[in-house]
Amino acid sequence: MDENEAFEYVKSTLKKEKITPYQSDELEIVKSIGACINCGLCINHCPVVAAVGLDRFSGPRSIAVELSRSPPEFWATADKVYLCTGCGTCREVCPKNVNIPEIVNVVRANIFEHRPDLVPKGLMIVKEIIEEHNLAFEPWEDKEEKEESRDMRLERLGLPSIPDIVKENAEVLFYPGCQAEERAQEVREAAKAILDYFDVDYTLLDEFSCCSLPSQLMGDAKTARKLAHQLKGKVKKLGVKKIVTTCAGCTSTLADLSVRDEWGAPAYHLLEYLVEEIGFEKLADALKKTAKPNDIHVSVHDPCHLIRHTSRQVMEHALNILRLMPGVRVSESVAHDNCCGGGGMVSFHASEVANSVVQENLIALEKTGAERLVTPCPLCTAQLESNLFKSGSSIEVDDLTVFIAQRLPKKG
Amino acid sequence: MTKSKFDVVVIGGGSTGTAVARDCAMRGLQTLLLERDDIASATVGTCAGMISSGLKYRDEPDMMKICSKEVVYWNHIARHIIAKNPILAPLLDLSDAASDSSYMESYSEHVEERDVPAMMFLTPDASIEIEPMLHPEIIASVYYEEYFIDPFRLCLLQALDARNHGAEIRTYCEVIDFEINDKQEIEGVIFYNRVSGATERVETKLVVNAAGPWAHKVAKSAKDYLPIRLNKGAHVIFDRRIVNIGITVKAMDGRWIYLFPHENTTLLGTTALDTWENPDTLVASFDEIEYLLQSMETVLPSIREARIIRTMTGVRPLVPDWKVPERNVTRGYRIIDHSENDGKKGLISFLGGKLVTCRHMAEAVTDLVCEKLGKDIACSTHEKPLPGNEDDVDIIALSKEYDISLHALERMRARRGTEMVKVLELTKEHPEWKTTICTCEPIIEAEIRLSIREEFPQTLNDLRRRLRLGTGPCQGTFCTYKAASILSDELGLAGDDFLVDILDFRAERWKGIRQSMRGEQLAQEELAQGMYACVGNLDQSDVDYDVKPWEEGF
C-alpha cells in the first residue's frame, strides 16, 4: 500500500469504529467539557429539564460527564442530545464554563455521519430543503404570491414598502435570515425601512442563502461548512464593511464565522448597529417625532442566541431603545431570559418538548399584564406567538424590528 | 453448599487464576478458586487490557504466534467486551523509522488471522488530520491496530463461567498454609476467611498457584521456593477519550510507551521498575508520572493540559531473568511443577505471562493437571463463549421495550452482552430501579442490585470492578453513598460497616488520585472533600477504620 491507499484504509477503519477525528477547532470545546466537576448546578437551570424532566432529557451534566466521553458511543446519545435547545443557560451558570451547546453540535455531527438513521426525521427533512434551496424553509413556489403576502403584511402593520437594493461596495450588508426571507417577511421589510430611514448605505444579497446554523445544529457539518464558505464568497464579492441581521441565531453564527473564517466584516444584530453606529441621540429624535403614539404596555423576551451566544448587552440596548419610545411601558417578565423552546432545532422534531419549554415563559408573561410581547428574533417570535395563540392568550407578539419600524416617522 | 474435597484448588483470582478455574471446571474437575481479595483486584486490574499482537516481543516469535492466535480466540468467545483501537506511532526523525522496520515485519506476519492490516506508513498531513494534537513537525507515522478487552469483566466472566460449570469461587479467602504429608505431597489447603474471620481447610489433590506477584509467597507458605522478578508498572488515566486513536512513542529511555483510548477514558502508560515493595500499597511516583508525560509530550505537546483523573499501579510477576532490562525479559510464561525440583508434590506455580495469554496458560496447566489426575479431557475454553457473548444485542429495541436511555444500555451492553436482559427484567417489577446511581458511567440501580445478587461483591470496591462504579471524572464524588445504601440493603450491612465501606472506597480512590492531583482535578477534589468531610462529616467519624498507608496526615 502506498501512503494514499494507507490513508484511505485508515479512514475506513475509523469509519467502522465510528470515530470522526476531532478537528483542531474542536479541541478547545472538548477540553472545556473535560473541566466538568459533576456539581450538577446546571441541571436546575436547564429549561428543557425543567419542562420535561430528567427521564426524558438527562440534562447538561449528563452531556458533560456521561454522554460526550467516548466518540464511538456517541450514536447512543441520539435519544437525548437532540432535545437540547442549545440555549446556553447551563454554560452561563457553570462554574467551569463547560461549553455544552458546542459539544452537543460535535456529538450530533458524529451521529449524522455514522448513524444518519438515528437523526430525527424532522431534521432530515430540513436537511433536504437546505440541500435543494440553500434555505432552511421551503421557498415560495410562486414569486407573486410571496409578494402579495409581503404587501398584505406591510399594509396590516403600516410599514412602508421599500424596493430591494443589491449593489457592490455598500457599507452594510443586511442579512435577514431564512425566517425573515421566506416567512416573516415583515421583519425583513421593517429592517430595510429602519436602515433607509437612517440613510444607511446598505445592500441585500443577490441570492439569499442560509447562514449554516441549522445545518450545524442538526450535525450536518459538511453542509454547514459549504454554506459558510458560500456566504463568505458573497460577502467578499459585495465588498461590504459590516453585516447587519435581525435574527438572533444569524447574529451569533455570522459573528462566529466572520472571526473563524476571517471575513473581514463584523456581524451585528440590528439593535447593536442602531445603538453603536446610529446612536441614541438620533434614535431618540426619530422616535419622538412619531405621530400620536398610542400607549402600549409591553414585555420583552431575550433570545438565547443574543444574550448567551452573543452578549447580554444586546438586550440592554433593546430596553434602552424601548425606553426612548413615547407611550411604551415595559414590564419585565421573570422568565424574560428563559429559552422559548424553539432553539437547537428541537421544534422541528419534538414540538411537544419545545412547547412545554415555552410554558414557563407564557405563565410569567400573563403575570406582567402586558398586552404585547416584543423580541428581536423572528424565530422566537413565531414560537411564542403560536403558543400564546394556542393557549388562548390575548397577548400579541411583535418582532422588535417591526415594533421599532412602526414607531419611526415617515421619512421626509 | 461448600464442599471440602477438590481435585484442584486454584490460588488467585486474577486473569490467570480465573482462566485456570474456568478450564478445570469445563473439563469436569472438582475445582475451588481461592482469592484473598476480590476477583481482578490486583495486577490484572491495573493493566491496559491490550490483547496485543505481541509486537514488542519480536525476539520471541513463538510468543507472537501465541498472542495472535489468542486474539482470534478472544474475539470469538468475548467479543462483547472487546474493542479495536487504531494506533499511530508518530516519527520525529529518520532514525526512529529505521529502528522500527523489524517491528513492522514481525507485526505483519500474523495480521491476516487477526483481521487487521499490515503496518503502514502515513504522511504527516494524514497523521495530523487523524490526530490534530500531534506535533506539527512529525515526518511520518506508522499505523497499526490492536484489540483491547475489559480486564475486570474478563476475569469476572471467567469466574462466573467457571461457577456455571460447577467450580466454587470464594473471594476474601487468603491461603495461609498447606497440609503436607510425609511424602511431601500436598493434601490440603488452609485459608483465612477475611469476611467471617474463620480459618478453614479443604482437601485437594492438586494446587495451582496463580497468585501473580505473590506467587513466591504462596510457595513459601508451602515451604517451597519460587524465584520471581517483580516489576512495577504505572498508568496515568485521563478523563474521557482525549485522542482520536492510540498513540505510541519511544520514551526518553528508548522503551515504548502508549496513550490508549480505553472505554471512556484514556490511559498513558507504562513505567517499568524492578520492585521489592508490597504490591498492595504501591502508588505511582512523581518520577513515573513525569516520565510518562514528558515522553508523550514529544509527539503530543498539549498532553499536559488534559485532565488527569488518577493513576493506577500494578506489579508484573515476571520470569526471573537476571542481568537484562525489563523489556528483554520474556513475556512468555513458565509453569513450575514443584515436584520436579524436589519440591512439594501437587503444587504447580505460574511465573510470567500476560493478560492476553491467560487462556493459553490455563490450557497448558490444565493439561498438566489432567495428566496428573490421569484424565484425558480436551480443552474447550477457546470454543465456548463467555457469558453474554452468545448473540448481538439490539440496544434500540431494548431501549424502547424497557424505557431506559440508549447510552445507559450501551454501557451495560459493553459489560454484559446478552446477559444485560437479566438486569432489565428486574426493572419490570421495580421501575424505580432505573434510577441512575453513578452519573459518569452511567449505572442504574437495577444493575447494582443484580450484580450484588449474582456476582458476589462484598464491598463498594468490588462493585467498582464489576460495574465501573465511581471510575469517571468525578471519581465517586456523588455515587458512593447511593451505592453503599443499596449494598447495605442487599447484604444487610450494619451502620458501621456501611461507613467503613465508604471510607475504604474513598481511600482506594484517593490512592490513585493523590499522586497526580493537579489542574482540573483539583476543583473536583475540593468538591469531593466538601461532600465527604463537610457534608458527610466522614473525617470526624469514630468508626473502627484502619487508615491506609497512603492516607498520610490523619
Ligand SMILES: Cc1cc2nc3c(=O)[nH]c(=O)nc-3n(C[C@H](O)[C@H](O)[C@H](O)COP(=O)(O)OP(=O)(O)OC[C@H]3O[C@@H](n4cnc5c(N)ncnc54)[C@H](O)[C@@H]3O)c2cc1C
Ligand atoms: C501496568 C501494567 C500494564 C499491563 N498491560 C498489559 C496489557 O496491556 N496486556 C497484557 O496482556 N498484559 C498486561 N500486563 C500484564 C498482565 O496484567 C499480567 O501479567 C496479568 O494480568 C497477571 O495476572 P495474574 O492473574 O497472574 O496476577 P494478578 O492479577 O495479580 O492476580 C493474582 C491474584 O492472586 C491473589 N492472591 C495472592 N496471594 C494470595 C493468597 N495467599 N491467597 C489467595 N489469593 C492470593 C491476589 O489477590 C490476586 O488477585 C500489564 C501489567 C502491568 C503491571
Ligand code: SF4
Ligand atoms: S444548552 Fe440549554 S437546553 Fe441544552 S443542556 Fe444547556 S441549558 Fe439545557
Ligand code: SF4
Ligand atoms: S457542566 Fe458545569 S454546572 Fe454542570 S455539572 Fe458540570 S461543572 Fe457543574
